[in-house]
Amino acid sequence: MSSETNRSICEMGLIKQFDGICVDSCGRAGSLALLENRSLAVSRLSFSLNHIDVCIDVGLSSSPCRYTPISVALGGDINKVFYHCEKIGGPPKIQFIIDSFQEAFTNCGLYDLRYSGYDFTWWNGREGAESIEECLDRFMASLDWSTSFPYAVVFHIDDDFSDHI
Numbered sequence: 001m002s003s004e005t006n007r008s009i010c011e012m013g014l015i016k017q018f019d020g021i022c023v024d025s026c027g028r029a030g031s032l033a034l035l036e037n038r039s040l041a042v043s044r045l046s047f048s049l050n051h052i053d054v055c056i057d058v059g060l061s062s063s064p065c066r067y068t069p070i071s072v073a074l075g076g077d078i079n080k081v082f083y084h085c086e087k088i089g090g091p092p093k094i095q096f097i098i099d100s101f102q103e104a105f106t107n108c109g110l111y112d113l114r115y116s117g118y119d120f121t122w123w124n125g126r127e128g129a130e131s132i133e134e135c136l137d138r139f140m141a142s143l144d145w146s147t148s149f150p151y152a153v154v155f156h157i158d159d160d161f162s163d164h165i
Contacts, residue, residue, distance in 0.1 A: 075113075
């Protein structure tokens with residue numbers, strides 16, 4: 001049985017250049033983060049392992065407005081491949097599942113961010129004919145977010161303590 005290391009958002013240094021709210025992982029659950037422009041007045045309403053709810057005072061009205069992200073980036077251990085070329089070894093993925101996964105993200109206006117590093121982020125730990133590698137970790141962003149952060153790059157880093165490469 002393999003174990004996976006969940007690093008906190010703060011440990012990964014993701015929010016050093018942003019103000020933000022982070023909810024660190026618990027057990028096998030992933031972390032959440034809302035990274036915001038420093039010029040905005042953001043008030044946290046509530047949060048849990050599954051959500052972050054905030055109000056933003058945009059200075060245009062007497063009361064702050066509840067925020068629903070339009071400019072958004074999300075990512076992590078998504079556990080699905082977008083294309084057959086994102087998997088080496090083992091039986092092929094079912095095309096219908098790949099198509100449905102792609103459609104879900106496209107319907108939300110999210111696009112894969114570019115990355116630097118090894119193409120595959122997961123390995124089953126076996127050698128030879130039983131070896132399987134897949135690109136399961138990814139970061140997606142809206143067009144608005146990508147326009148705001150045009151030089152953003154995801155780095156696939158090696159990790160000796162995780163089944164994710």
